[in-house]
Amino acid sequence: MKRTLKVIALLLSLAMVLSVCGMLTVFAEGEYTVKTGTNNMIRIENAAEHLEAAAGVARTYEFNVPADGEYYVILGKALKADAEGKYDKGIPLSLKFYQDAEPDGQVLDYTLSDGVEEHVNCPVERVGNNIAMSVALTEGIWKLDLTAETETNFYYIELRDTRLQIAEEKNVISPFDFNGGNLDPMHVNEQVAFGYKQTPPPEEYTLVGNYLDDSIFDQSTTDSYRKYRFIHIKNGCDAQYELDVKTAGYYQISAFLNLWTKTYPTTTTLTVNVDGKTVSDLSYIKESNETPDKLIPSRTIYLSEGSHTLQLANNSSCGAYVYYITAEQVDPNKVVKVDDNLTRIEFAKNDNGATLNSTDGLSVTKTLDLIGGTYAVFVKKPVEFYGSECVYDVTFSQSSVEASHVSVAAATNTDSKNKGFSYERVGDAKGTIFAVPDGSVEFTLAVSKDCDVEYIDIRRLDLPLTGGKQAIAVADFSYVNALTDAHCSQQFGTGKPEHVLLDYPVIGDYFSSKITPAQKYFPIHLSQGATVGYTVDVAQTGWYQFGVLINTYKSNGMLALYADDNLVDSVTYAYTIDPQPNLAYTYNAVYLTEGRHTIKLAGTVGGIYLYRFTTEKLEGDPVYEFSGGSATVMQSGMNSEASMEGEFRVLNAGDTVSFKLNNSYTDPQGKNEYELKLAVDTSAVSDAALDIKIGETLYENILIGGKNGEVSGGTIVLPEGESEIVITSKSEGIKFKSFSVVETVITSNENGNTMLSFLRASTISEGVTPDAAGSASFTAEQFVEFDVNVVADGTYMVRMKAKSPQTGFTVYVDDVDYTDSQYLNTEDKSCVNNSKNNVMLKNAATNISLTKGMHKIKIVFHDVDSEAVTHKVDEIYLRRLDKTVSSTAPIQLGTWDYKTINIPPYWSLPAQVGQGSTYKGDELYNNIVFMGEVAVTYEFNVAESGFYKISNFGCGPDGATQMSSYSIDGGIKTSETEFAYIGEGGDKIVENIYLDYAFLTEGMHTLTIYASAPSAQAVRMNMTKITWVSDISEVRYDRDNRIVSFASSQLDLTADATLYIAAYNGSQLVGINMVDVKAGTKAIKLSAMVKSAPNKVKVFAFDANLKPLLAALEASGEDIIQ
CATH class of the missing domain: 2.60.120.260 (Galactose-binding domain-like)
Known part of the structure; x- marks a missing residue:
């Protein structure tokens, strides 16, 4: 008995020593269960009564490793809050993996994630978080000692093989299973804490390392909405995975995505790289937080049996949520029917070069199930294959029907700035159309040389308007006039993701997640006089409203909308200095009956990038807007049962047209009186008359007989708010076209x-x-x-x-x-x-x-x-000629905006229009020949005294030089400055800056620009610019006029002072001047005539008592600018 007590005492003493010198190991046999799953997955589940791990006590687990590999660890945390409502976080852990033969083993030290502000609990912890922390385990029995610095709770410990076995036809990869990359620490463990409800993968897909297998693993340990382990790949970050492909074949890698953003619409793009080579981009565009998660597929790629590295890299400006990744075996030339207007043939990436080549074949043939109608064919190629000399040979054929065939050269790129954009319409701007019969059709595309085709889009040009909101792909025109090749396929790269409106699904939806989606609309460019037409098939009679998003190309003019060759409406866009992006316009509504119609967009002046073309079926009658200026409503936008004749509605006695007009303009005179103008043809009806009712006011018997064109209907009152307008014919055969309300008083622009x-x-x-x-x-x-x-x-x-x-x-x-x-x-x-x-x-x-x-x-x-x-x-x-310049508003004086001008008569200004480079400095482009004894004087107003930079913009032959000077208010000319011009195959406008900044006092001034003979003919001036200079302090010597000057915008005078400038040549005073300056003056320019060139200049400031107010300023040698 005494011996037993001694042994017990010895054991207790040993336990005390161990508690001081080391950690006590407690074997947990019977307190946990070890389970295995697919892809060598191991899960150790703690029994319900044994979740807690005591502080500083190692809990030991024993388990069998089914195969050699690199394993990472996941901890399923039991989210047990303390009295303060805080969860386990920030707790240091130690995980030691060892075998009895090697007890030192491998140790992973890790601190539990802190969580995020909104969700302080991280229920699933990957040990290492964003760092790919793993242990190398060999097949056989292993032990794990898990030690927590403070008490914590775990449902399970899970070990996952980082080699992901791609063994099925349809595989799902957990984004958590990365084995490398560059991820943000907040976007792995803490990302799961957000608990988004993701749509699970389709049942036919097999999850690699299936931790969701209810038949094996206890799913009650985590909330259902946190089951899916997902990550966030921040812009500039990437995640890498090791794929162990069991069956060689063609695979398509897809990612189930959403994105993070605070501004809409926007996009995120993940680049899929396999074994260091880019496969394709996965782009997701959305406009609101309600946008659903989508499975975005990549281009197909061939994967041989064995190991491959998959990388998802985010090089866009917006982060991407990745919920799961799929790897699916597919046909290398897969046909995807997106909708009735888009069928796509996808080509697998060929690492050896072109998909269509002389070795494997220069053509592809597929049997397609198409709706009969007219079609266009589009081809997507990589950068290096765009613009190469190649001929497409396209055929649609069906037995007993004449084939539709065309042979046409591929689009070439004539514009270096758009080099590399590679989605092109076969036939480009020619508007090539294929007539395709209904049913099963054999489609063939052959090329004349090796060409790497990513996919072919077969797009139906009969566009169904099914009601609601829809977008028309602008390159789906079935009619074209005066469109050049440079303005069709070559423009497809100029679109931007922010142009996309996902509330308006594209007919022939190239944003669909059934295919590798487009990143943006594919725009076209309408140059002067170009018209494109679209064939629409209206399902329901009613009012339809069309809208455009355009960018003007340094021009002004109109973009008109026609329905069945009847003018519906037109929008006017104004010239600006630079091309204007994202100008959205909504046209007046048009009444379309069930069936086919032609909708045309016609540009009238200048150039337009057409990015977006949308349509929407309105519920009820449209309401038109008058917001000042003028508003025109075409007859096509009015309710009427009267018959049509071309662009006119033919009104017989008693016939009516009606519409609603909302006046949102507040008349500054408070009268709401405007002129009524009517476009009619009554040349054959001498006694034609109309009654017009506006709200409750009736204007009777408006005489319009014997007219053809726009006629005045007199003055009307248009009340603020919405009014119904009813026009009733009092005669037979009045041809009525439009109704206009015009504010005839035009308010001027103050400074332009x-x-x-x-x-x-x-x-x-x-x-x-x-x-x-x-x-x-x-x-x-x-x-x-x-x-x-x-x-x-x-x-x-x-x-x-x-x-x-x-x-x-x-x-x-x-x-x-x-x-x-x-x-x-x-x-x-x-x-x-x-x-x-x-x-x-x-x-x-x-x-x-x-x-x-x-x-x-x-x-x-x-x-x-x-x-x-x-x-x-x-x-x-x-x-306005005498524009106002200030510290915040520079001014641009067009060359022709002169007060006086001296040029030879044979250089008459109108004769210069169209010569030299386009003038991009003002609303109207023009110039003068700037040589000889040319002098141009401008008048302008200065809002605040200070220094201003004066420059002019000119153009001339390459290498030409020009001497020029200026004077203010008729004073002394500055020294001449030499300007040089750079030509690039023609004249290019350059800014020529006069380095002698002008000091201008508040008020009106004149500026005269002088030119002398240039080194080459046809040097031209386009405009003069005056800009505030905020920071200047210099001494300058004008050698031509023998004037020395001090200029500063940094004076700090606390009292009235006299400012002196003294110039010296050696010890000899060669010039002096002074000026009285008020306290608080910041900017000043003081000049003095000199007898000879100075080599030293001093500036002093004294108050009335000759007390110095500034430290003496001195400049000498190179400090004096000449």
Whole structure:
């Protein structure tokens, strides 16, 4: 008994020693269960009564490893909150793996994740978190000692083989199973804590290392919404996986995705790389948080039996949630029917080169099930194969039906900036169309040389409008006019993800997750005069509203919408300095009956990138908007039972048209009086008359007989808010086209251009009708008059863009003739009658002093030298000449915005239009020949005193140089500055900066730019720019004028002072000057005439008592700028 007590005492002493010197090991036999699953997965599940791990006590587990490999560890945490509601986190752990033969083993030290602010519990912990921490285990019996620094709780410990066996036809990979990469620490364990409810993989897919197998593993240990282990791949991060492919074949890698974003619409893109080679991009575009998770497939790739490395890399600007990854065996040339308008043939990636090649075959043939109709074919190729010389030979055939066949060259890239964009329409801008019969069709695409085709899209051009919101792919046109190849396939790369509206699914949805989706719409470019048409098949009669998203290409004009060749509506876009992105317009609605219709978009002037074209079926009648200016409603947008004749609705006595118009404009005069204009053809109805009811007000017997074009219906009152407008015919055979409400008083732009639209003219001669582009033609003694509300006193100019002899018009402002005399007196009249562009810019009247308030501008046109002349006028502008510059608003003075100008008569300004580079510094492009004794004087207003940089923009032949100078307010010219020009196969506009900054006081000033003879002919000036300079402190010597000057924007004078500048040559004073300066003055320029070149300059400031207010400033040698 005593011996037993001694043994017990010895054991207790040993336990105490161990508790001090080391950790006590407790074997947990019978307290846990070891289970195995697929892909060598091992899970150790603690019994319910043995979840807790005591602080500092190692719990030992014994388990069998089924195969050699690298294993990582997952801990299923029992989320037991303490009294303060906090969960286990930030607890250091030690995991020691060993065998009896090697007791030192391998140790993983890890600290439990801290969780995130919204979800402080991380129920699933990968040991290592974002670091691919693993242990190398060999087949056989192993032990694990798990030690926690403080008490914690675990449901299970799971070991997962990082080699992922791809053994089935359809496999699912857990994103958690990465074995490398670069992941953010918040985006692995803590990502699961967010607990998003993900859609599980389809049942036919097998999860590699299936931890969701209810027949083996206890699923009650975690909440159902946290079952799926997912990660977030932040932009700039990647995850890598090791695939152990058991059966060689063609596989498609897909990812079940969503994205993180705070702004919509946006996109995320994951690049799929296998064995270091890019397969394709997985792009997900969405516009709201409600956008569902999607399985995005990649291009198919061949995987040989054995080990492969898969990488998902995020190189986009937005992070991606990856819920699961699939690897599925597929046909190498898989056919996917996305919808009735898109069938895609996908080609597996060929690591050896082109998918269509002379060894394996230069063609592909597939049997497709298509709906009969018209089709276009699109081909997607990698960068290196775009623009290569290749011929496509395309055939659709069916027995007993004549085949539809075309042989056409592939698109070539003529624009280096778009090099590499590779989605092209077969036939490019020619609008090649294939007539395809209904049913089973054999499709063949053959190429004339090796070509790596990623996929072929067969797109039906009969576009079903099924109701609701839809988007039309802009390259799906079935009619085209004047579209160049450079403006079709070559433009497909210029789209951006933010153009996409997922609320408007694309007909022929190339964003579908059934295929590798597009990252953006594929746009086209409509150059001047280009028209594209789309064939739509309307399922339900009703009102349809179309919208566009465009980018203007340094031009202004209109984009008109036609339905069955009837004008529905047009939008006007204005010129800006740079191309304007993302200009969204919604057209007036059009009433379409069930069946087929042609919808056309026609550009009238300049260039337009057409990114998006949408349509929506409206519920109920449309409501049109008037927000000032003018609003036109075409007859096609009105309710009526009257018959159609071309673009007119033919109204007989008693027939009506009606619509709703919402006036959201507040008339500053409070009258809500506007002019009514009607477009009609009543040339055969001399007594034609209409009644028009606006709300409760009836305007009776409006006479419109014997007219063809736009006629005035007089003044109407349009109340604010929504009104129903009903037009009733009182005669037979009135051809009615449109109804317009016009605010005829035009308010000027305070510091720029004001367009005087013909539609808003207060009076226009009878018979003058503007066309769809807004242009109008005038003959002898016809005129147009505008009422303009000038918002600020100033000097203005009237400018026309017109084909009209300069002596063929007179401009009256408030009944005073202001016609510009420069052109009237020119000796060479041919210079003002001709133009390379067939359209000329004219300063019709300059230096008009206008006071704030109402003014009338009237232009009367004449015959010239007894010869009849038709004057075609595109645009008329009122331009502010004396613009205001400030520290926050630079100004640009167009070359023609002069106060006075001195140029030889043979360099008449209209003769320069179309010569030299396009002027991109203002709304209207023009220039002058800038050589010889040219002098141009501008007037401008300075809002705040300070230093300003003066520069001009010019163009000339490559290597040409130009000497130029300027003066302020008629003072001394600056030293001449030499400017150089760079040509790139033609003139290129460059900014020439005068380095001698001008000090300008608040108020009005004049600036004169002088030119001397250049080194080459045809040097031109396009504009002058004046910009605030915020930081300057310098001493400069003007050698030509023998003036030394001190300029500073950094003075800090606390009292009134006298500022002195003294210049020395050695010890000899060669010049001195002074100026009185007020306290608080920051910017000053002080100059002095000098007898000889100074080598030292001093600046002093003294108060009235000759007390120095500044430390003496001194510049010498190279500090004096020359």
